[in-house]
Amino acid sequence: MQDVIVIGGGIVGLATAYQIKTKSPDTKITILEKEDRVAKHQTGNNSGVIHSGLYYKPGSLKATNCIKGYNMLLDFCQKEEIPYDLCGKIVVATDESETAYLDILKGRGEQNGLTGLISLDSKEALQEYEPHVNGVKGIYVPQTGIIDYTAVCEKLRDKLLEQDVDIVFNSKVLSIKDSQDSRMVEASSGSYEGKIVVNCAGLYSDKVAHMSPTKPDLKIVPFRGEYYELKEDSKHLVKNLIYPVPDPNFPFLGVHFTRMINGGVEAGPNAVLAFAREGYKKSVINVPELLETLTWPGFQKVAAKYWKTGFGEMYRSFSKAAFVKALQKLMPEIQESDLKTGGAGIRAQACGRDGVLFDDFQIYEDEHFVNVCNAPSPAATSSLAIGDTVSEKIINKL
């Protein structure tokens, strides 16, 4: 029998196993991952940004884990020689109406412990950092960086294999039998018996949580984020990272420009309802999953309140011209011809029955289970800190 069974080989599951092994090397761990490799879903399709902790409510799990995770991630990458670049970013208010929230963000950043934030009080000041940007005010955040999170996961995988952790790919968890002595996890590859089960299943974390005694009253709503890439000749328009002031009503940061660690530059991601939890293309529809989303009372409340924004995002998803128009707020000279279609990622956004889109990380536990049911951005940045917290809970249960 294993001590711990981790479900999900994304960055949160791998970081959790890594932290358990660091604290308690003799713990026997199996990781079950339904795909044939690590990081195939959220982790491998994200923006590749190392977030600094600017946006998050002081005291929230996001704020504390982002700063702690940021430092742990950089230490890990230095030790394991994984490339990253702390290139800094600017957040840009494109008109006066956005400046009040920009000031709130700066205050939050400082409360969260960020130092060296610089207020940029004119278009000229913004253009010293990003010559092609347009705006009235902004903040320069020196701590923000870029990285390849798949490379981080591959290193975590290798470290875990060296420490005799079993990582079983092509292993979809179908059910869990909970008895007094053990948990029997039935997966597509066989049965696995463990003392403690940790659910880090991302887009299916609600489904897996419902296989445990704790049945959180939430549903994962999949929001696809689509990217364009700047063509080779247009990459000079972006030096590093350019973000808008986010809409405080939504848990997403808004379409931004991101220089990637591999040398590309992305524009995106938007946020459209995906018609399948792993529907990376608009054409992919999973009818039962879509019906489940549409009939969830929480989603219906969100849709009733924000249908206009939702349709706007949908329109921009189908119309490149509309997407470019949104980008032109930040960079007037950008044209459709500067962009080619890029990839997409899908956010696992937990939505409560009452219509709340959970902003903070949500972790539910009982005697033998830990369910990580909402680990949205910046959970890749924070992964080693989330893993640290979850590993403490597990070690206490063993």
Ligand SMILES: Cc1cc2nc3c(=O)[nH]c(=O)nc-3n(C[C@H](O)[C@H](O)[C@H](O)COP(=O)(O)OP(=O)(O)OC[C@H]3O[C@@H](n4cnc5c(N)ncnc54)[C@H](O)[C@@H]3O)c2cc1C
């Ligand atoms: C578009 C986008 C941009 C983002 N940008 C950033 C960013 O720049 N910086 C940042 O810090 N964060 C960012 N994030 C957030 C970050 O990527 C996620 O928070 C993080 O990757 C979550 O990791 P995870 O391990 O929880 O989920 P995942 O990476 O989705 O991993 C979950 C794993 O569980 C597996 N699984 C699911 N069900 C089962 C089952 N039944 N049995 C076995 N295995 C199962 C899946 O196959 C998957 O591999 C972004 C996210 C998206 C979608």
